Amino acid sequence: MSSESDDDPVFKALAHRRRREILDLLKEGPRTTGMLCETFADMDRCTVMQHLKVLEEADLVMAKKEGRERWNHLNSLPIKHIYDRWISAYAGHALSIIDRLKSDLEGQ
Amino acid sequence: MSSESDDDPVFKALAHRRRREILDLLKEGPRTTGMLCETFADMDRCTVMQHLKVLEEADLVMAKKEGRERWNHLNSLPIKHIYDRWISAYAGHALSIIDRLKSDLEGQ
DNA sequence: TTGACATGTTATGTTTTTATAACATAATGC
DNA sequence: GCATTATGTTATAAAAACATAACATGTCAA
Numbered sequence: 221m222s223s224e225s226d227d228d229p230v231f232k233a234l235a236h237r238r239r240r241e242i243l244d245l246l247k248e249g250p251r252t253t254g255m256l257c258e259t260f261a262d263m264d265r266c267t268v269m270q271h272l273k274v275l276e277e278a279d280l281v282m283a284k285k286e287g288r289e290r291w292n293h294l295n296s297l298p299i300k301h302i303y304d305r306w307i308s309a310y311a312g313h314a315l316s317i318i319d320r321l322k323s324d325l326e327g328q
Numbered sequence: 329m330s331s332e333s334d335d336d337p338v339f340k341a342l343a344h345r346r347r348r349e350i351l352d353l354l355k356e357g358p359r360t361t362g363m364l365c366e367t368f369a370d371m372d373r374c375t376v377m378q379h380l381k382v383l384e385e386a387d388l389v390m391a392k393k394e395g396r397e398r399w400n401h402l403n404s405l406p407i408k409h410i411y412d413r414w415i416s417a418y419a420g421h422a423l424s425i426i427d428r429l430k431s432d433l434e435g436q
Numbered sequence: 437t438t439g440a441c442a443t444g445t446t447a448t449g450t451t452t453t454t455a456t457a458a459c460a461t462a463a464t465g466c
Numbered sequence: 467g468c469a470t471t472a473t474g475t476t477a478t479a480a481a482a483a484c485a486t487a488a489c490a491t492g493t494c495a496a
Contacts, residue, residue, distance in 0.1 A: 228345055231339075231342050231343050231345075231348070232343050232483095234339050234342075234343070235339045235340050235342070235343035235483095236483085236484085237336055237339075238484095240339070240414070243418075247417070247418070247421060252442080252443095253442075253443065253444095254441090254442060254443080263485085264485060264486055264487090265443090265486095266444095266445095266485070266486060266487080267484070267485050267486070269443080269444075269445095270483095270484075270485075270486095271484090274483090285443090287442090287492095287493060287494075288441070288442050288443070288492065288493040288494065289442065289443080289493095290442080290443065290444095294421070296418040296419075296421040299415060299418040299419070300418065300419050303411070303415055303419060306348070307407060307411055307415060309355070310351075310355070310404040310407040310408065311404075311407070311408050311411055313355060313402070313404040340453095344453090344454085346454095360472080360473095361472075361473065361474095362471090362472060362473080371455085372455060372456055372457085373456095373473090374455070374456060374457080374475095375454070375455050375456070377473080377474075378453090378454075378455075379454090382453090393473090395462095395463060395464075395472090396462065396463040396464065396471070396472050396473070397463090397472065397473080398472080398473065398474095437496100438495100438496090439494105439495095439496090440493100440494085440495090440496105441492100441493085441494080441495105442491105442492085442493080442494100443490100443491080443492080443493095444489105444490075444491070444492090445488100445489080445490070445491090446487100446488085446489080446490095447486105447487085447488085447489100448485100448486085448487085448488105449484105449485090449486085449487100450483100450484080450485080450486100451482100451483080451484070451485095452481100452482080452483070452484085453480100453481080453482065453483080454479105454480080454481070454482085455478100455479085455480080455481090456477100456478085456479080456480100457476100457477085457478085457479100458475100458476085458477085458478105459474105459475080459476080459477100460473100460474075460475070460476095461472100461473080461474070461475090462471100462472085462473080462474090463470100463471085463472080463473095464469105464470080464471075464472095465468100465469090465470085465471100466467100466468085466469085466470100
């Protein structure tokens with residue numbers, strides 16, 4: 221039922237600042253594509269849509285079409301997933317890292 | 329003292345599966361560059377070093393030179409940092425997302 | 437139905453990443 | 467010293483990401 225971790229598209233999607241900004245906005249609530257283009261007026265409309273597509277393929281954004289508008293919803297589950305399966309293992313590690321580096325790197 | 333969040337290189341560094349694999353290995357303990365190349369024998373040595381450079385620029389790997397060997401240490405603090413400043417905000421959001429999507433997307 | 441509006445698709449140029457090769461340095465052991 | 471080993475540097479080809487333009491579809495409202 222499970223398989224190779226398929227969180228690559230999520231990490232890839234998060235790698236671009238603009239896409240994280242889109243997610244930050246969608247966290248406040250759904251937005252239409254047009255609203256997003258208005259907010260990010262310095263980006264071409266096509267660029268916004270391309271970023272949306274990347275986010276959608278990573279399952280971070282889910283779209284609901286309503287008439288001629290398209291409402292983009294945030295789905296934060298993939299982020300929670302990579303946290304649970306990957307990032308959390310590093311949070312604990314970080315606690316001891318300063319002491320360890322002090323002895324490893326300076327205690328020469 | 330603070331400024332624009334400079335976690336872009338961290339997200340970018342995490343975006344490649346190979347680099348995450350390197351971090352996973354370094355989580356077990358420091359490794360020399362040569363040991364890493366042995367472990368990832370299917371990658372060219374130069375490729376491994378290039379990935380190490382990206383990780384180092386993101387401050388995720390710290391190197392300590394010892395004789396003619398170079399020991400690569402994991403630094404997990406940047407990961408903790410992006411968790412604290414960005415990812416954690418989505419973990420809570422994920423809790424309600426299923427219900428919300430059910431009503432938003434299906435309750436048409 | 438027709439014109440305006442919101443969105444979608446395809447193609448293309450540009451830049452960045454990724455991977456490798458060839459060459460260079462630098463420390464170790466004989 | 468000299469060969470070997472470990473790592474570093476520079477150059478370059480291939481692939482992917484990014485941004486935009488031009489064109490296409492589909493919906494609403496008068």
